[in-house]
Amino acid sequence: CDDTPSEKATYDIRVTADDPFTVISNGTLVSKKRRNSATEWHYKVKSPMATYLATMQIGEFTQFKLGRNTTAWAPGHLRARVLEEFKQQQEMLDFYESLFGEYPFPDYQVVITEDELEIPLEAQGLSIFGSNHIAGNHRFERLIAHELAHQWFGNSVGISEWKDIWLNEGFACYCEWLWVEHKGTDSAHSVARSHYLVLSRKAQNLHLADPGAHDMFDDRVYKRGAITIHALRRLLGDEAFFDAVRNYLHAGRNSTVMPKDFFGHIDDAALKAGVSLDEVAELFDVWLNHKQLPKFPA
Ligand SMILES: [Zn+2]
Structure with missing residues (x-):
């Protein structure tokens, strides 16, 4: 190994x-x-x-x-x-x-x-x-x-570098919320909001795009990663968002990916849905590259 x-x-x-x-x-x-x-x-x-x-x-x-x-x-x-x-x-x-x-x-x-x-x-x-x-x-x-x-997220479509662990754990965590939503117990939006409140009370010193070995499996990687994905879904709408995720998974099947592969599929879907690429880039930037927790997705 x-x-x-x-x-x-x-x-x-x-x-x-x-x-x-x-x-x-x-x-x-x-x-x-x-x-x-x-x-x-x-x-x-x-x-x-x-x-x-x-x-x-x-x-x-x-x-x-x-x-x-x-x-x-x-x-x-x-x-x-x-x-x-x-x-x-x-x-x-x-x-x-x-x-x-x-x-x-x-x-x-x-x-x-x-x-x-x-x-x-x-x-x-x-x-x-x-x-x-x-x-x-x-x-x-x-x-x-x-x-x-x-x-799907991590095993079939693997990451190339450990720093991109948010792609694995953010999605796996978001899938927990999708399951809750599917069962009708609660909406993913409301679950995301409660985790956002918890995150907002924690230290704002996590760099999601590159958390470092020490914080790689910090719970904030999971929850902030999942809320990043939720924010994308809110911005693109369900149809475009799930299309992008399916295309990302299909293209990366049995292989490894970089975040730019995911960004590319999100951009394609955004264009089709009439969402500005500047807005998408801004969303990724504030959630991935800045330590301060951004505003909760509208
Ligand atoms: Zn996991």
């Missing part, structure tokens, strides 16, 4: 584990060979993958089907909680497909570890949650939405 997000490769992964352990990795399971009291698990990842998205989970897991395209692996005793927490996983995937285009990988798996984890984590084609994230009360549903959204 060279920790360079722009470097993508295909993978061939073989692991032998003693019974009763299951090996889950990225990609498609192509064979499972029994040898005495052990099994060799062979996975192939055909879609180019950044090294930081490679994972291997070895444990005593039971498989639960969540939908056509989605599977969960979890300790058997967590069955009821897993099925409750992930019961809308397929609907969520269908919803994101309707907004962003086809799901980019052959399937989607979630692994729930026996251990408690500080935060869930996205890998390519799968996400990892701790047993503490599935209490059975949907308290962490936003994280289920967040990790799934990374399959």
Whole structure:
């Protein structure tokens, strides 16, 4: 792992584990060979993958089907909680497909570890949650939405440089709000406003376009990134905004992008929608390049 997000490769992964352990990795399971009291698990990842998205989970897991395209692996005793927490996983995937285009990988798996984890984590084609994230009360549903959204934003369409992390995390966070809006619980605008109020009380010293290694995963990158995206949606209108995002994702599929690629698709959509490019450039400038929090999008 060279920790360079722009470097993508295909993978061939073989692991032998003693019974009763299951090996889950990225990609498609192509064979499972029994040898005495052990099994060799062979996975192939055909879609180019950044090294930081490679994972291997070895444990005593039971498989639960969540939908056509989605599977969960979890300790058997967590069955009821897993099925409750992930019961809308397929609907969520269908919803994101309707907004962003086809799901980019052959399937989607979630692994729930026996251990408690500080935060869930996205890998390519799968996400990892701790047993503490599935209490059975949907308290962490936003994280289920967040990790799934990374399959489009970050995993298929990867960033070239870590400083552009807002493109991954801003979108994944905004997808949480889109899911809330889809369910009818609240509008993305109202969720954005409440996070804006929290941000306005925090230190105004974050440079979103280049937060630096220390602040790369600061919560302000996520929330300010998401509000930047929301501001674009308000400026362009839904039709032009979602067209631009779909075009951006389609062009960058299985590849890596720079912010200028995103800006280009936004500009094209703005022109079609009759929005001035100066206004778009001003929006990006105040949200990305200035530390002071701009005004909340009208
Ligand atoms: Zn994330």
